[in-house]
Amino acid sequence: MNEPLTLLVVDDDITNRMVLRALLKADGYQVFEAENGQQAVDTVSKKQIDIILMDVMMPVLDGYQAAQIIKSEIEYFIPIIFLTAITDEALLAKCLASGGDDVLTKPYSHVLLRAKIDSMNRIRILNRKIEQQNNELNKHNTRIQQEINVAKKVFANILNHDMRGSKSGLRYSMSPMSVFNGDVIFSDVNQSNGLDVLISDFTGHGLSAAISSIPMADIFYAMTRKGFSFKETLTEANNKLVKMLPTQMFMSAAFISVDRLNNVLSVVNAGLPDLYLIRDGEIIKTFKSKNLPLGIISVTADTFEMDMASLHYGDRLLAATDGIMEAENADGEFYGVARIIDSINSAENADSLFNKVLNDCMAFTHNAQQSDDITLIELHHKKDIDYENKNDVAVVNTPSNWSMQFSLDVDSLRKFDILPYIMQGVNGLQSIPNGRSTVQTILAEIFSNSLDHGVLSLDSSLKNDAGGYLQFYQQKTERLNSVEEGNIQITLSHEQRGDGGVLTIHVVDSGDGFDYTAMNESLESNTGLHGRGLPLIKTLCQDVCYMGKGNVVVATYAWGSEAISADS
Amino acid sequence: MSITANINDEKNALVITVPGRFDFSKHNEFRKAYKDKQIESGVYEIDLHSTEYLDSSALGMMLLLKEVADSNSSVVKITHANDELREILRIASFEKLFVIE
Numbered sequence: 001m002n003e004p005l006t007l008l009v010v011d012d013d014i015t016n017r018m019v020l021r022a023l024l025k026a027d028g029y030q031v032f033e034a035e036n037g038q039q040a041v042d043t044v045s046k047k048q049i050d051i052i053l054m055d056v057m058m059p060v061l062d063g064y065q066a067a068q069i070i071k072s073e074i075e076y077f078i079p080i081i082f083l084t085a086i087t088d089e090a091l092l093a094k095c096l097a098s099g100g101d102d103v104l105t106k107p108y109s110h111v112l113l114r115a116k117i118d119s120m121n122r123i124r125i126l127n128r129k130i131e132q133q134n135n136e137l138n139k140h141n142t143r144i145q146q147e148i149n150v151a152k153k154v155f156a157n158i159l160n161h162d163m164r165g166s167k168s169g170l171r172y173s174m175s176p177m178s179v180f181n182g183d184v185i186f187s188d189v190n191q192s193n194g195l196d197v198l199i200s201d202f203t204g205h206g207l208s209a210a211i212s213s214i215p216m217a218d219i220f221y222a223m224t225r226k227g228f229s230f231k232e233t234l235t236e237a238n239n240k241l242v243k244m245l246p247t248q249m250f251m252s253a254a255f256i257s258v259d260r261l262n263n264v265l266s267v268v269n270a271g272l273p274d275l276y277l278i279r280d281g282e283i284i285k286t287f288k289s290k291n292l293p294l295g296i297i298s299v300t301a302d303t304f305e306m307d308m309a310s311l312h313y314g315d316r317l318l319a320a321t322d323g324i325m326e327a328e329n330a331d332g333e334f335y336g337v338a339r340i341i342d343s344i345n346s347a348e349n350a351d352s353l354f355n356k357v358l359n360d361c362m363a364f365t366h367n368a369q370q371s372d373d374i375t376l377i378e379l380h381h382k383k384d385i386d387y388e389n390k391n392d393v394a395v396v397n398t399p400s401n402w403s404m405q406f407s408l409d410v411d412s413l414r415k416f417d418i419l420p421y422i423m424q425g426v427n428g429l430q431s432i433p434n435g436r437s438t439v440q441t442i443l444a445e446i447f448s449n450s451l452d453h454g455v456l457s458l459d460s461s462l463k464n465d466a467g468g469y470l471q472f473y474q475q476k477t478e479r480l481n482s483v484e485e486g487n488i489q490i491t492l493s494h495e496q497r498g499d500g501g502v503l504t505i506h507v508v509d510s511g512d513g514f515d516y517t518a519m520n521e522s523l524e525s526n527t528g529l530h531g532r533g534l535p536l537i538k539t540l541c542q543d544v545c546y547m548g549k550g551n552v553v554v555a556t557y558a559w560g561s562e563a564i565s566a567d568s
Numbered sequence: 569m570s571i572t573a574n575i576n577d578e579k580n581a582l583v584i585t586v587p588g589r590f591d592f593s594k595h596n597e598f599r600k601a602y603k604d605k606q607i608e609s610g611v612y613e614i615d616l617h618s619t620e621y622l623d624s625s626a627l628g629m630m631l632l633l634k635e636v637a638d639s640n641s642s643v644v645k646i647t648h649a650n651d652e653l654r655e656i657l658r659i660a661s662f663e664k665l666f667v668i669e
Binding site: 203247248249250252271272273289290291292293297322326334 | 621623624625627628629631632635658659660661662664665
């Protein structure tokens, strides 16, 4: 079924052409003729020619020139066999140099000519195949490249939209490919109005890494917004990844949380390089990885080891994925930890620190293959911060009257963080425009006061200095594990008033209470680390009232028109 | 230089060495090294004495080997890592999963 091979005979001698034509036709080829080089060039551009048999000496355009033109102008491969009476070696070599693929000297044997045509045809077919495959590959490549470009944008939108603006204190740099390689930064505002940040890096590169990061976004944002502690968020993320990822894949991550009420930084480092806390140009604390990366084995929340440090305004935390450590220069050297520390130590001032670290690394890799995997963040603990796009969901108000009660024994308090579920309950029942996170803060503060000082009888004066705060936290963990009895009762009730309402939070704990007559101190006079909770609640609530021996607290929060009338 | 895998009958161990850079390019070779050499109730040893560099996909390959070892009631030992490699293993807390000597 094959089409006959099409041959072009180029010769100015009509006898030569006729002899060849007769011979080739007898062999079953289709034959075209040209009288000189120019005619050959014209024919090739109009007709599908498979192989050319070319004389050398011809008028108008000789064989050398014709071969050159044909080879440079025709995009696919046409073998050219020179047929010539020349015997001079230099001139024969010129046939090949000008683009000929083979030479046969006249008089030639017909057997040999046939063999050469066959051999050239095999090469031609092979070439054609490669050209086709190349074309397909090119098309494929172009399409993939376009898809990658679009996907990169989509990914950037899904994963990194929530950087909370330029006044949030969070700065970051991600090279364009690093997003697509599974590097991720998430950030959200927490209950203390500080930031929770997750910076992470998947093993491997490309699509599989990038896809795996999408469910992490869902878990991070959903859980931090509902007020889950970040150990719980990490546990959920880890266990999801264990199910989802193949054995050899995992996610190295650091979870960073800034508590702005107590000025405390908490870090869980699970497989990321050291994080540095920098004060006045010096590294004052290094957060080393103490946990397995996520997605390797199933864990419970208490598996995670967390480090804490007290924060001063102006402090900066630097975190990076391993891309910066592994950035390579032209000599195959890695950038490494020592150079990063050098950059930190030699930065002119705190504001230039971030760019210094980044630029030094870029300068190091300057002449090397583009190291496109660098993700670096800086979290600046500023006195005044402001966030863009705070997430208060605007829902149609449907004020109603309701109440709900929770009673927790000590075992439940130990094992379970009830607050996110209470908040879910409140949010489900009641839309409080712009008040959601306020209610959450009030509830969290009152609840932790009842737990810490009521049920666990912890001494808040411990929190007078930063070291004490850490001690306080430690003691809390210990007592929570050892305490044998106690309970907390929480009653929430809501009453509709005009187009707003009043939410009453009533909390009773089993503790000994405290002398609440002293709690009228104002926010202004309170400069210590502890005691921030109560004055804060007082500013957020319409009224806060301690009763009994100090183990009962009733706080009311008004919203909508009710809030305005209550203020006046 | 390529990966070698030798069975040490005395120790009931398969000793795998990974010369040079241990990264994604070694993926197939590393898997072949242990695929047809099952060790029952013994040791898979990853000998890093001639390894210059580990990346996270190398860590992933070690996890794959651990899976095989677990199913054969065997353990995975990582030996002769230099300081830089040890630091990489430490960051990943791999001492929690592997015996590192």
